[in-house]
Amino acid sequence: MSDELKDVRLSVIDERIKNVKNVIAVSSGKGGVGKSLVASALSLSLARRGYRVGLFDLDLTSPSTHIILDVGESRPIEDKGIIPPKIHGISYMSITYYSGDRPTPLRGLDFSNALIELMAITRWGDLDFLILDMPPGISDATLDIIRLIKRSKFLIVTTPSKLALETVKKLIKLLSNLHVKIIGIVENMKIRESDFVKLNANKLGIKYLGWIDFDEDLEDALGDVEKFSKTEFFKRVEEIAGELLRTLAFGA
Amino acid sequence: MTKILEIGVGIGELQDIDLEVFKFALAQLGPIHLKDAEFKFKIVKAKLKCRVCGHEWSPRRDELDESVREVIHFIPEVAHAYLRCPRCGSIDFDIIEGRGVWLEYVRGKR
Numbered sequence: 001m002s003d004e005l006k007d008v009r010l011s012v013i014d015e016r017i018k019n020v021k022n023v024i025a026v027s028s029g030k031g032g033v034g035k036s037l038v039a040s041a042l043s044l045s046l047a048r049r050g051y052r053v054g055l056f057d058l059d060l061t062s063p064s065t066h067i068i069l070d071v072g073e074s075r076p077i078e079d080k081g082i083i084p085p086k087i088h089g090i091s092y093m094s095i096t097y098y099s100g101d102r103p104t105p106l107r108g109l110d111f112s113n114a115l116i117e118l119m120a121i122t123r124w125g126d127l128d129f130l131i132l133d134m135p136p137g138i139s140d141a142t143l144d145i146i147r148l149i150k151r152s153k154f155l156i157v158t159t160p161s162k163l164a165l166e167t168v169k170k171l172i173k174l175l176s177n178l179h180v181k182i183i184g185i186v187e188n189m190k191i192r193e194s195d196f197v198k199l200n201a202n203k204l205g206i207k208y209l210g211w212i213d214f215d216e217d218l219e220d221a222l223g224d225v226e227k228f229s230k231t232e233f234f235k236r237v238e239e240i241a242g243e244l245l246r247t248l249a250f251g252a
Numbered sequence: 253m254t255k256i257l258e259i260g261v262g263i264g265e266l267q268d269i270d271l272e273v274f275k276f277a278l279a280q281l282g283p284i285h286l287k288d289a290e291f292k293f294k295i296v297k298a299k300l301k302c303r304v305c306g307h308e309w310s311p312r313r314d315e316l317d318e319s320v321r322e323v324i325h326f327i328p329e330v331a332h333a334y335l336r337c338p339r340c341g342s343i344d345f346d347i348i349e350g351r352g353v354w355l356e357y358v359r360g361k362r
Binding site for chain 1: 352
């Protein structure tokens, strides 16, 4: 009997997201480039435009969207699986509902198992967008999402640093080799005028969706969604969301 | 196979599944070719192995708080947030056995 047949969870995953129109993995080869902030702001921005949005924090060992959005005392509801709570109009899911603030070290197989488990139990219902906040790198989570949600589209986040872009290029090459759709690249924490990321995106044949200037006020807005949505960072993500919708032919 | 008579299902202890509820859920599946099938369950005890000192152990169910059992029921890997090797205290351990639900075998008539 094949592993796929034996592992009943794998057959459930497609069922759980069958009414989700778009799955967008916010990803980067590098850590600390602002994936979680972009994923959170993008989710809020799309929800405010009237779209039905889910946000799934897949950074299982270092989750942070629950802090950005201040999910408070919310809890998923158990009903033939798990129904994610609504946070600021977004259906939200994170391992922190189960691990709390305890360190949860996960090696490769454990990571995959936890990811599959979460995907198999979470009932997303009808959504226009499911945003996945991916952990950094091109290991377990990236490979699992490519394997398990074949229709995922990747939104890549980088900073203007050579160090970030070099790693991001590897992610782009990996995704391209595996014929995974890449929506485009977002340049975060821009501190000076430079075409470095844009030129590299053009060279790689990836759409440059826009940039976000380094925002000194952002840190003080974390955990306060009203304040967060008034930051320059958020305003730039709103524009990028518009560009993303045009790219996905949703219309502005 | 023209008729399915018996389906073996393995259940890891860490899943902490209520068998009566599970049997009820399976009965709701209802496809016609499963109507005569009997489900047989095999509970597999949890076995953990420390990666630091090599100690193998089985966490005792009654030692775990109900809320911890519940979160492990949903995602067995969060055991890494709550359990430690009883010998050396490490949280770096492998779950060798006792997680997941799987199809063990299917018996029927050709």
